[in-house]
Amino acid sequence: MTDLETFQSEPRAWLEENCPASMRTPLLTDVNACWGGRNFKFESEDQKNWLDRMASRGWTVPTWPTEYGGGGLSAEQAKILAGEMRRIKARSPLTSFGIWMLGPALLKFGSHEQKLEHLPKIARGEIRWCQGYSEPNAGSDLASLATKAEDKGDHYLVNGQKVWTSYADKADWIFCLVRTDSSGSKHHGVSFVLFDMESKGVSTKPIKLISGNSPFCETFFDDVEVPKANLVGEEDKGWTIAKYLLTHERTGISDMGMPTPLNMLAKDKLGLDDDGKLLGSMTRHQVAEHEIDAAAFVFTLERAKDQAKAGGDIGAFSSMLKYYGTELNKQRHELIVKVNGSDGLEWEGQYSNNGDIARNWLRTKANSIEGGTSEVQLNIISKRILDLPV
Amino acid sequence: MALILNEEQQLLKESADGFFAEKAPITQLRGLRDSADETGYSAELWAEMAEMGFAGLLVDEDNGGTDFGLVGAGIVAEAMAKTLTASPFLASSVMGASVIKAVGSEEQKQAWLPQIATGETIITLAIDEAAHHDPVKTVLKATKTDSGHTLSGMKTFVCDGHVADTILVLARTSGEAGDRQGLSLFSVDRGAAGLIVDRTIMADSRNWAKLTFEGVTVGADALVGAEGAALDAIEPALDNARIIIAAELLGIAQECLDQTVGYLQERKQFGVVIGTFQGLQHRAAHLFSEIEVTRSAILKALQVADAGGDVRWFASLAKAKAAKTAELATNEAIQMHGGIGMTDEFDIGFYIKRARILQALLGDYNYHADRFAACSGNALSINQLFGEKQCLIA
Numbered sequence: 088m089t090d091l092e093t094f095q096s097e098p099r100a101w102l103e104e105n106c107p108a109s110m111r112t113p114l115l116t117d118v119n120a121c122w123g124g125r126n127f128k129f130e131s132e133d134q135k136n137w138l139d140r141m142a143s144r145g146w147t148v149p150t151w152p153t154e155y156g157g158g159g160l161s162a163e164q165a166k167i168l169a170g171e172m173r174r175i176k177a178r179s180p181l182t183s184f185g186i187w188m189l190g191p192a193l194l195k196f197g198s199h200e201q202k203l204e205h206l207p208k209i210a211r212g213e214i215r216w217c218q219g220y221s222e223p224n225a226g227s228d229l230a231s232l233a234t235k236a237e238d239k240g241d242h243y244l245v246n247g248q249k250v251w252t253s254y255a256d257k258a259d260w261i262f263c264l265v266r267t268d269s270s271g272s273k274h275h276g277v278s279f280v281l282f283d284m285e286s287k288g289v290s291t292k293p294i295k296l297i298s299g300n301s302p303f304c305e306t307f308f309d310d311v312e313v314p315k316a317n318l319v320g321e322e323d324k325g326w327t328i329a330k331y332l333l334t335h336e337r338t339g340i341s342d343m344g345m346p347t348p349l350n351m352l353a354k355d356k357l358g359l360d361d362d363g364k365l366l367g368s369m370t371r372h373q374v375a376e377h378e379i380d381a382a383a384f385v386f387t388l389e390r391a392k393d394q395a396k397a398g399g400d401i402g403a404f405s406s407m408l409k410y411y412g413t414e415l416n417k418q419r420h421e422l423i424v425k426v427n428g429s430d431g432l433e434w435e436g437q438y439s440n441n442g443d444i445a446r447n448w449l450r451t452k453a454n455s456i457e458g459g460t461s462e463v464q465l466n467i468i469s470k471r472i473l474d475l476p477v
Numbered sequence: 478m479a480l481i482l483n484e485e486q487q488l489l490k491e492s493a494d495g496f497f498a499e500k501a502p503i504t505q506l507r508g509l510r511d512s513a514d515e516t517g518y519s520a521e522l523w524a525e526m527a528e529m530g531f532a533g534l535l536v537d538e539d540n541g542g543t544d545f546g547l548v549g550a551g552i553v554a555e556a557m558a559k560t561l562t563a564s565p566f567l568a569s570s571v572m573g574a575s576v577i578k579a580v581g582s583e584e585q586k587q588a589w590l591p592q593i594a595t596g597e598t599i600i601t602l603a604i605d606e607a608a609h610h611d612p613v614k615t616v617l618k619a620t621k622t623d624s625g626h627t628l629s630g631m632k633t634f635v636c637d638g639h640v641a642d643t644i645l646v647l648a649r650t651s652g653e654a655g656d657r658q659g660l661s662l663f664s665v666d667r668g669a670a671g672l673i674v675d676r677t678i679m680a681d682s683r684n685w686a687k688l689t690f691e692g693v694t695v696g697a698d699a700l701v702g703a704e705g706a707a708l709d710a711i712e713p714a715l716d717n718a719r720i721i722i723a724a725e726l727l728g729i730a731q732e733c734l735d736q737t738v739g740y741l742q743e744r745k746q747f748g749v750v751i752g753t754f755q756g757l758q759h760r761a762a763h764l765f766s767e768i769e770v771t772r773s774a775i776l777k778a779l780q781v782a783d784a785g786g787d788v789r790w791f792a793s794l795a796k797a798k799a800a801k802t803a804e805l806a807t808n809e810a811i812q813m814h815g816g817i818g819m820t821d822e823f824d825i826g827f828y829i830k831r832a833r834i835l836q837a838l839l840g841d842y843n844y845h846a847d848r849f850a851a852c853s854g855n856a857l858s859i860n861q862l863f864g865e866k867q868c869l870i871a
Contacts, residue, residue, distance in 0.1 A: 383774035386480065404769075469762045
């Protein structure tokens with residue numbers, strides 16, 4: 088047996104023993120996910136146990152080094168572990184911006200002390216992070232951000248406002264872009280800092296969206312003191328870190344959605360004709376067209392990952408993944424609403440689980456705006472991949 | 478298996494790209510068209526391709542091939558697409574070789590495969606009888622005789638039909654049009670009595686033919702594979718060909734994008750390079766995205782075919798997606814080139830004409846979208862796939 092084959096049998100037995108039955112059912116929405124953090128209310132004992140057990144193996148972040156709370160697995164081993172989790176339909180033990188966005192940036196740019204301080208808490212789901220990027224006047228043009236951090240010797244004094252901060256009202260800490268120098272070009276003078284959301288002077292205000300939900304907040308900083316030890320990388324040179332993190336965010340966003348094949352949803356709702364074809368030939372055609380693109384896109388994610396594993400830099404390719412994946416997800420939800428007809432537009436009540444279909448559909452409209460709009464991604468592809476002049 | 482080219486395949490790609498760029502630039506196709514060349518391809522080039530091992534990519538080494546598999550054949554098809562190389566590659570090295578490997582007897586394999594690999598013999602496949610690909614509707618009749626069969630009927634859209642030495646013909650031995658069973662495959666020599674071959678000049682200036690069978694008699698040894706069960710037996714071979722056609726469509730789309738981007742970087746209007754205009758940048762960037770997504774579907778299908786898995790769903794996915802993307806790419810290329818893209822002197826027109834032929838060949842977008850949907854009900858396909866999604870990107 089090869090090492091990898093040996094590796095397969097161990098996680099299989101361990102998962103079989105340690106993954107509670109209730110954690111082997113599909114996640115319905117974001118709300119049911121385990122987000123962790125100081126104030127997180129576990130929906131069940133099972134959910135907490137599942138997180139704790141996985142974290143004890145470092146398997147919430149399988150490829151991170153063990154000294155930072157990870158599993159120390161190779162990419163190949165992590166793929167096997169993911170396969171074994173899939174086999175028993177295990178839920179992800181932890182959904183976390185810390186894992187998805189901050190972690191990779193800290194691993195690359197953070198000091199040893201910063202990694203030791205923050206990564207294990209992310210891995211164990213103890214601290215929930217939010218992202219302080221966009222501002223009222225810095226959306227697509229993110230580099231024109233103006234939140235100010237003044238040098239006060241041992242600390243920065245931060246004043247300003249962020250907007251579209253996902254779950255800021257629920258987060259414990261924030262990774263935040265601030266301006267430490269406004270004299271040069273807008274890409275210079277940006278710094279990447281970390282601070283506690285319980286710091287004096289931080290306040291948040293949820294924004295009610297067209298879906299009726301409030302996943303985003305306005306976040307205000309009024310004379311917030313941030314210790315200098317919480318600066319990641321060099322002062323004024325945070326833009327590189329910001330961009331690196333964005334490529335992770337984009338790849339992540341491109342990979343969201345598409346939990347159940349559309350053809351299954353449509354079949355359940357519309358039924359099949361005598362030949363076993365989806366009832367409604369135009370709908371069947373639209374579903375097939377969408378799933379052709381969706382399947383080809385899934386293989387594109389696989390290819391990008393394999394390319395990265397083989398040492399290739401996927402760089403601006405992540406913009407393509409973000410653009411294509413989010414447009415596809417919007418299209419998918421339009422089709423889900425169509426397939427469900429008037430039922431899909433119910434807003435309240437038990438029958439529709441308080442308008443799940445309609446609210447999820449509206450949520451997807453932000454997919455092609457957040458993390459850089461589709462148009463920004465096309466600009467990046469045009470400039471960095473196709474080498475077209477600006 | 479990683480969804481990228483391995484080192485050996487990467488080398489094949491480099492050598493194929495270099496070979497066709499040097500030996501078969503698009504001026505060659507233009508020359509064949511303008512001189513109304515009777516064979517429609519360059520025999521010298523075909524011999525050189527065979528020497529390079531390209532003719533025998535799908536033939537095992539024991540039979541004189543290079544055995545590079547479907548991924549290898551896809552790489553070469555994509556390279557040939559960039560220069561629109563005219564050759565019997567698709568007919569003989571892909572369709573002929575795949576079908577013989579799938580259903581030929583050991584003797585037939587030993588007789589034909591080495592000759593395909595050396596390029597000495599050109600073998601093609603005759604399936605379609607009407608304007609839309611639909612093999613179950615085959616009516617060309619094979620009537621049993623004492624010594625074999627007599628074939629009567631017609632075939633159309635036969636790739637390299639007028640230069641092939643041997644034609645593998647799908648014929649009905651029982652049942653009627655619409656029945657999946659009752660179809661059999663026969664080999665017929667081009668010179669057979671009663672076979673009328675009409676070369677059909679089509680939009681792409683390549684080789685196509687209509688064949689009329691007026692009581693063509695063949696011996697018992699002409700039957701390839703089991704009588705009455707040919708369609709199911711050759712379906713995987715047809716799927717192999719469909720994926721290779723998709724790879725050729727991908728090469729066309731990529732070449733259209735590359736030439737268009739080159740043009741956007743040079744052409745000036747309003748005193749600036751037109752590539753600075755966001756209206757054009759976004760069209761080009763969107764096209765780039767579609768091409769990359771198409772590339773992934775094709776590589777996956779090629780790998781699944783090489784691994785010997787059930788390839789129907791993957792083949793229809795690849796062919797459908799490639800057809801759509803090539804349609805977009807060729808249309809966008811003309812639009813972004815402006816008026817010059819409409820001229821015969823400029824090459825883009827050759828690409829759009831070839832693309833539409835390949836889009837129709839062995840099933841168009843609608844045919845494959847329908848088949849993809851039908852296969853999606855099977856457990857093998859999308860459900861499994863989306864289950865795997867979680868591990869694709871961390």
